[in-house]
Amino acid sequence: MRFVRCQSVQFTPAYHEQVEFPGRAVRFEAKIIFVGKTSYIYETKMFDRDTDKELANRRIQVVSINKETRRPKPLPDWAIEQYSHLTSLPRPAVVQPFDLSDVKPAFVYPVTVPPSDIDLNMHTNQSQYVRYCFNCAAAGAKRGAYSIISGDLLDYDLRSVDLLYQKESQEGDTLRIESWEDIREPDTIKFQVKKGDDNILQCKMSFHIPSVPDIEKAKL
Template identity: 35%
Template sequence: METRVSENGKDVITLFRELAYDYFDRTGTLCIWKISYLCQVLRMVSIRSGLQHNFLYRSRDAREETSQGPDPSKKFSYSGRLVFVKTQEMTVYPALYGKVKRDTQLKGTCAIQYIGKSSYCFLQELQLASTGELVCVCSTLMVLIDKATRRPVHFEPKFVEQSLPFVKGGTVSFMRPIVDQPPSYSYRYSISVPASDMDSNYHVNQSNYIKYCMDCAAFGARDHAYSLFTQDIASYPIKSLSVLYIGESRSGQILDVISWEDREKPYIIYFIIRRGKDDIYQSIVRFNVDKSKL
């Protein structure tokens, strides 16, 4: 994996020279949750790239500057605070299906789309390195929270100001929570979270929630839970994915994955993951099907 920063300082560019065998599903397609993981890698590489917009991750304390130099009485630190993924919008392009193989080189770029008061949006793109053809575009909303209270915390204005020259620009419309209760015809699948799905914070890694949903969809298609999908769910190309991360889970906990089709647009499947009575994840998957046959 090779990484460089663009000349204008707005993009961190990463070259993936080879993809692991287990990144591909039983049909030979790069898994959607592994695409999510690659986007996560792009964000982490960007964070560690040394760009000035990495103001969120400075481990040392900072002091507000005055005309006489740093003011010791106005000291702040981002220790005790955490940045986490709140929601994502992912668009998948046809190049994924048939053109991405284990030896395919992918070029990934990551940039900041915009910065808010306590959140900011990363833009990640995956392309075929040989042609520049898009494979996936993902917008990820990150939120700064206090570890103790789990409430959003505002960024320091000075660091935001320093980062603005590196913002690429653009807006994103993210999904709203699915407020309605799952319908009576919904399909349910349960999983005991394995320890191997934990990240460094000892929570389920975000990409694994997508995997749980696609496993649920595979069993649902097998059991004829969806009117449109009569074959292996992996044989149907995905067009886009909307994700909302609400809570956390740990190894050994039982999660219930609930899914159902949109009766008016059956190429859309909704997912809710619950830990007990609490929703911890919601998503909408839109499949790229021939609508003339619906």
């Protein structure tokens, strides 16, 4: 059994240009870049096949899990042997928890986990939390909860998404998606997903926020 501990996705301006003009070919490169005792880090890159420009990059940390205890366990010997050349490398930076001591949520969005969001590990699939947080941000932007984004969330280009998985949730659980802005990161919305008093996930979304000259130029 394997659980995702965290993942980070970066989008370049070229990615958003590609989205605006669909139909161009892309290629992917994927490889394991680090192997530890209980986890490994996997990197995927997307390129424009014609220009070879990098469009997006994702790093994901996957942890080997004991099915009974649902706690980390050592990777199998064959994996350590096969990827021994990656075990002595410096560990790449991974997503770390952010401080919640002075947080005052600007917008809260409730979610009840439906059966369709459950995966083979009998918990909410890691990809669903991205959707929950996007829906929270979209609803909050429409209600004027944030200063950096407002109206239609699709009007803003995403620069990066970081996710840190803290605990599990299951079908029927009621989740509370808390969101706020951080003055130390003025282009960013942060999220804390909670189930009762338990912290389930932290997410950080950063946007390409246009400057005033960019906005005026776009009007021409």
